[in-house]
Amino acid sequence: MINLTTPIEKLARVGPRFSTRLKKLGIKTVRDLLWHFPARYEDYSKLSLISDVNSVGQMVSIAGKIADIELTRSWRRHMTIINATIKDKSGLIHAVWFNQPYITDALKVGTFVSLSGKTSLDKNGLYLSSPSYEKIDSSTHNLKPITYNLVHTGRLVPIYPETEGLTSKYMRFLIKPLLAQISAQGGSASGGKSISDPLPLELLTKYNFPALAYALQAIHFPENLKQAAAAKQRFAFEEILLFQLRVLRDHRQLQSLKAPQIKFNKELVASFVKKLPFELTNDQRIAAYEILQDLERPFPMNRLLNGDVGSGKTVVALIAAYQTINAGLQAVFMAPTEILARQHFQTITEMLASQSPIKIGLLIGGEAKQWPNDETETEKIPKKLMYKKIAAGEINLLIGTHAVIQKDVIFKNLGLVVIDEQHRFGVEQRMKLVKNSNLSPITYHLSPHLLSMTATPIPRTLALTIYGDLDISLIKEKPKGRQQIITKIIPRNKRDGAHKFIEQQIKNGRQVFVICPRIEMSKTDGFARAKPISQAKLVWAEVKAVTEEYEKLSKNVFPQYRVAMLHGRLKSKVKDEIMKKFKDGHYDILVSTSVVEVGVDIHNATIMMIESAERFGLAQLHQFRGRVGRGPHQSYCFLFTSPVRNHPAEGTATTASGRPTSNGTSSSDTPVGRHLRALELTDDGFQLAEMDLKIRGPGEFTGTQQSGIPDIAMASLSDLDLIKKARLEARLLLKDDPALKHYPLLAIRLAEIQRLVHFE
Numbered sequence: 001m002i003n004l005t006t007p008i009e010k011l012a013r014v015g016p017r018f019s020t021r022l023k024k025l026g027i028k029t030v031r032d033l034l035w036h037f038p039a040r041y042e043d044y045s046k047l048s049l050i051s052d053v054n055s056v057g058q059m060v061s062i063a064g065k066i067a068d069i070e071l072t073r074s075w076r077r078h079m080t081i082i083n084a085t086i087k088d089k090s091g092l093i094h095a096v097w098f099n100q101p102y103i104t105d106a107l108k109v110g111t112f113v114s115l116s117g118k119t120s121l122d123k124n125g126l127y128l129s130s131p132s133y134e135k136i137d138s139s140t141h142n143l144k145p146i147t148y149n150l151v152h153t154g155r156l157v158p159i160y161p162e163t164e165g166l167t168s169k170y171m172r173f174l175i176k177p178l179l180a181q182i183s184a185q186g187g188s189a190s191g192g193k194s195i196s197d198p199l200p201l202e203l204l205t206k207y208n209f210p211a212l213a214y215a216l217q218a219i220h221f222p223e224n225l226k227q228a229a230a231a232k233q234r235f236a237f238e239e240i241l242l243f244q245l246r247v248l249r250d251h252r253q254l255q256s257l258k259a260p261q262i263k264f265n266k267e268l269v270a271s272f273v274k275k276l277p278f279e280l281t282n283d284q285r286i287a288a289y290e291i292l293q294d295l296e297r298p299f300p301m302n303r304l305l306n307g308d309v310g311s312g313k314t315v316v317a318l319i320a321a322y323q324t325i326n327a328g329l330q331a332v333f334m335a336p337t338e339i340l341a342r343q344h345f346q347t348i349t350e351m352l353a354s355q356s357p358i359k360i361g362l363l364i365g366g367e368a369k370q371w372p373n374d375e376t377e378t379e380k381i382p383k384k385l386m387y388k389k390i391a392a393g394e395i396n397l398l399i400g401t402h403a404v405i406q407k408d409v410i411f412k413n414l415g416l417v418v419i420d421e422q423h424r425f426g427v428e429q430r431m432k433l434v435k436n437s438n439l440s441p442i443t444y445h446l447s448p449h450l451l452s453m454t455a456t457p458i459p460r461t462l463a464l465t466i467y468g469d470l471d472i473s474l475i476k477e478k479p480k481g482r483q484q485i486i487t488k489i490i491p492r493n494k495r496d497g498a499h500k501f502i503e504q505q506i507k508n509g510r511q512v513f514v515i516c517p518r519i520e521m522s523k524t525d526g527f528a529r530a531k532p533i534s535q536a537k538l539v540w541a542e543v544k545a546v547t548e549e550y551e552k553l554s555k556n557v558f559p560q561y562r563v564a565m566l567h568g569r570l571k572s573k574v575k576d577e578i579m580k581k582f583k584d585g586h587y588d589i590l591v592s593t594s595v596v597e598v599g600v601d602i603h604n605a606t607i608m609m610i611e612s613a614e615r616f617g618l619a620q621l622h623q624f625r626g627r628v629g630r631g632p633h634q635s636y637c638f639l640f641t642s643p644v645r646n647h648p649a650e651g652t653a654t655t656a657s658g659r660p661t662s663n664g665t666s667s668s669d670t671p672v673g674r675h676l677r678a679l680e681l682t683d684d685g686f687q688l689a690e691m692d693l694k695i696r697g698p699g700e701f702t703g704t705q706q707s708g709i710p711d712i713a714m715a716s717l718s719d720l721d722l723i724k725k726a727r728l729e730a731r732l733l734l735k736d737d738p739a740l741k742h743y744p745l746l747a748i749r750l751a752e753i754q755r756l757v758h759f760e
Contacts (some may be wrong), residue, residue, distance in 0.1 A: 002181060003733040004031040004195060013173060021166045033174060037219055037235070037712055038158035041228065044116035044132075045155050051090035053119060053126060060128070061116040063136060064088035071104050086115060088126075094127040103133075112136050116153035132157070132169070146624045151176050179217050198745035199238055203729060209234040231696040235712045236719070238725055238749075244730035245740075245750050252738070257300045257447045260415050262295040262327045266321045272322050275354045276315065279480060284312050287473035288319045291451060294471065295323060301449035306458055307475035308685035309480060309626025313453050318348055320451060323474065325358055325396040329415025336363045336421050339576045339583075343601060344420070345369065345399045361386055363400035363409070366573075369397070383408075414448045421454060455626070457619065457685035459693040476686055485629045487637040487680045489613070498638050499557055502607050506561055506588050510633060512604040514553065514591045515624055516545045517612030520568075542593045543567045545691070549611060550591045558589060594620065602630030608668050613639035613676060618692040621676075622685050639676055 002011070008027055009019040027033050044061040053060050057505060068085040082097040095115060097103055107113060117131025132152040151157075151172050160171045182195060197204065197212035204211060210218060215231040222228035233413060269292065273280060280288070293577055294301035307313040321331035333348070335341040345362040349371045353360055362369040368386035369379050377385070389395045393412035398404055463472060489497045546567040554563040564587040566578050582590045583602050594616075608628045613621060621639070629635035675695055678688060733740065740747035 002030060002033075002178070004029065006030045008033060011174060011178075013170075018166070018170070021163055024163045025166070026163065030178065032680050034178060034216055034220075036160060036171070036175075037232075038228075039161050040159050041156040041222070041225070042116070042152055042159060043225075044157055047154055047179060050086070050088050050093045051088040053093060056119055056121045056126065059117070060119060061114065062086065062088065062093065062128075063114045063154065064112070066107050066109050066111045066113060067092065069104055069107055069109060071101055086113065091426055093598065094124070095133075097130050106135075107133065114150055114153040116157070145703045151221075153421050156225065156228065158220055170287075175220055178218060182213055182216070198743075198749045199234075199241075200733075200743055200746065207725065209237065211556065224729045233719075237250065237722055239712060240726040241592060241725055241730055242746075242750055242753055245734065245746075246753060248730055248734055249738075249750075252734075253303075254302050257299055259300040259447050259449055260327070260329055260413075261298050262324055262329065262415060262449075264292045264296050265323060265326065268326055269319060269323060272316075272319060272355060273532060276351065280315070281312065281475070281477040281479055283307075283475040283477040284316050284479075287475055288316045290471070290473050291316065291320045292323060295320065295449055295643070301451065301471070303451055303471040303473060305451060305453045305473050305475070306463075307453070307455060308457055308478070309455050309623060310478060310480050310629065311455075311457070311475040313475060314344065314420075315351065316473075317451055317453060318351060321397055321416055321418065322352075322355070322447075324416040324449075326356075327415065329394065329413050330390075330395070330411050331416040332404055332411075332414065333397070333418045334404055335399070335401060337572065338366070338401055339579050339600060340420065341399055341401050347373070347601075348397070348399065358397045359389075359394055361390065361395040361398045361400075362526060363398060363403050365401065365403055374506060394607075415682065416449045416451065418453065421656055423622045456623065457689040459686075459690045462693065471677065474686075476684070478683075482681055483629055483634055485608075485625055485635045485637050487625065487639065487674050487683075489680065490715055491637045495640065498609075498640070501636075502609065502638075503558065503561075504557070505607055508606070511582065511585070511587070511602060511604050511629055512587060512589045512607040512609060513602075513605055513624070514549060515608070515610045516542065516549045516591065516593055539567075543569050546591055546593055553589060553591060561588040563587065563589045563591060566590060568593055594624075600627065601626065601630045604633075605630070606633045606635040608635070608637040611640050612642045614641055618675065618678060618695070619685070620689040620692075621679055622683075625679070625683075626685075637679070639679065639698065641676070676725050719741050 006029060008014055008022050009016070010031060011030070014022065021265040022033070027036055042059075047061050047063060050062055050064065053062065057103065062085040065088070066084055067087040068083075068091070070083050072081050073079075074081055077100050080101045082100060084095045084097075084103075084107060086093055086095060095117075111731055112135065113133050114136045115128060115133050117128045119126050120129040123126075134150060134152050136150070158168065158172060160168045162168060162171075162635075195212060197211070199209065203209070209215070210230055215234045218227045219231035219235065223233065246286055269288075269344075287307075291301070291303060291305070293304055305313050305316060307316075317333070321333070324331045332342075333344050335344055341362065341364050345360065349360055351358070357372070360371045362371075363383070363386055368381050368383045369385070370377070370381055371379065373379050387396070387408050387410070390398060391410045391412055398409075398411075403409075405660070442481065458472075487642065488498075546565050548565060550565040564578050564582060570578070578587075578590070579600060581587060582605075583600075585604060605628050608625055610616070610621065610624055616624075621637075625637040628637065675691070678691060682688065733743065733746075737743065740750065
């Protein structure tokens with residue numbers, strides 16, 4: 001008997017080949033399959049008489065009898081063609097399928113069928129082109145088929161997120177009988193594994209949510225869109241509730257741990273700030289104060305410092321590190337790449353040059369450095385010597401990549417961990433520093449404080465869902481004197497002028513970033529992608545785009561200048577070396593995919609040129625823009641647009657190959673172009689992030705894999721009311737029953753996501 005934990009390969013119609021493909025979608029068990037929700041629905045629910053089918057390109061559903069069917073072969077095109085004639089009480093229509101010879105065995109003359117598909121026109125008149133089909137009972141073919149018996153036609157037909165070799169039709173074949181089996185078992189799966197609802201009955205009643213078994217049926221095979229929407233909302237609420245429970249419980253557990261209490265030394269901090277070569281903004285002061293207050297508490301700080309590009313997060317974190325070090329503890333800065341780690345080392349040593357003596361170490365894959373130098377050792381030292389200095393407490397502040405969490409690195413008294421661009425690290429990497437695994441026995445009973453940083457502005461609804469009421473410090477203000485980057489949309493007919501301006505900037509000694517267009521996955525309406533390009537194909541497509549742009553710029557547009565290229569297929573060391581050479585002025589132009597590192601300072605770069613800018617979200621464009629304007633020179637961001645009337649996300653008309661139609665009109669005149677104009681008008685990353693969330697949806701904004709939130713919940717992150725309901729109920733549940741003893745099914749689901757997902 002089948003239950004929710006049954007491995008997918010145990011199901012009928014799932015052999016080794018399909019099992020492998022299903023696992024690519026994360027489907028390993030029956031539960032995974034049932035929770036693989038449709039991305040959208042094709043509406044084939046309106047059944048027509050054949051006589052009413054009278055226009056080309058019409059999506060229609062008909063029911064009738066096979067009056068004639070034949071198979072022919074087109075030797076010239078090497079294909080088989082199936083021609084069938086379908087008859088109902090009002091007339092006849094033809095249907096044509098290509099390279100599906102088995103259809104003649106399935107649809108014999110006299111078979112009653114339901115057909116759904118698009119009409120086409122040839123010399124013989126209107127016909128259905130490759131329609132979906134399924135057999136029906138002869139008593140139900142007459143304009144009123146029993147839709148709950150239909151799967152692929154004559155109803156709202158679910159279209160699922162797919163992968164290569166797995167179709168939505170196949171998914172429907174698997175899911176439909178499972179739902180029927182659940183219904184027959186009275187809403188539970190056999191083998192002692194119940195499909196009983198984890199949502200408490202009082203919540204179902206309070207918010208009028210459908211029960212689980214009904215919701216599963218309604219989301220996969222709804223009778224109407226209203227029913228599907230109600231089921232989606234119910235599942236979204238459940239997932240958001242679980243994340244809120246997780247956040248609140250983690251916060252409480254964190255408060256039960258012990259951390260070193262670092263007294264807020266106001267005189268020390270004031271003296272440090274006074275010696276800085278610039279004045280702090282109000283946002284920086286507030287964020288620093290919030291962090292320093294956290295350090296005084298007896299439990300570990302777990303704060304996210306969310307600052308817009310160029311807002312000065314590093315100095316705020318450094319204030320906390322300075323306070324920690326002067327309390328006799330060590331601090332560590334962890335960056336995702338070697339070039340960012342080196343940059344932190346250079347920036348921080350410059351800031352601390354005028355302060356009291358602090359020993360700073362740099363530890364990356366290839367080298368170890370110390371500052372200031374010892375009398376007996378140079379700046380560069382052997383890594384083994386660095387390990388000894390860290391263990392002895394001689395290195396007060398360690399800066400590095402994942403190298404700082406290797407087993408050889410033992411801290412004497414680690415008090416503060418700062419993780420830059422925290423989303424770039426895996427769960428184990430992020431938590432290794434926090435869980436005492438590399439502390440010396442002297443301080444094993446204390447957990448260090450944790451400060452995560454990100455330059456990606458997080459919209460309010462997203463922050464509420466992922467972090468709940470946890471500690472977030474926002475830095476929106478730009479430092480005084482920071483120039484605004486002049487941003488311009490450049491349509492196709494103004495490219496030559498932009499190229500001449502860029503050439504003049506290079507002649508003046510400046511440098512240029514060029515970002516190549518994002519290679520898009522195919523999109524669908526609804527809350528998930530239907531058929532994404534494989535990751536390997538995506539990477540190679542982007543490599544091709546960069547290579548083509550590099551060839552064009554280096555040979556045709558700017559042949560007299562030094563051009564380099566950067567893409568995702570290069571090894572990390574090679575990418576770091578190219579970025580270092582660009583930073584040192586060895587190249588004039590850097591052509592890149594979106595791998596340009598967040599936070600890398602190239603003071604001499606004044607131009608950010610983005611090809612096919614409409615393919616990126618506003619938040620990501622804002623991040624790219626933040627790569628320039630880091631030095632004293634006026635900087636510019638040029639948004640080059642494609643010559644299309646609309647972007648696919650806006651409902652573009654497409655050719656048979658799926659490419660957008662073009663009439664030479666600049667996409668700056670389209671709805672997407674109008675959104676791009678927001679970048680010309682504002683440099684507020686948080687405002688743009690909110691717009692991006694509304695335009696593209698949360699899955700696109702964050703990357704679902706990165707956030708750990710299921711697609712169904714991601715799609716609802718713009719529903720602030722639903723999020724508030726889930727937060728309220730999570731608080732009430734934990735207030736009355738912290739261990740969820742009265743809600744065992746909810747506790748089990750919570751334990752499952754705790755095993756699968758972690759976020760700060």
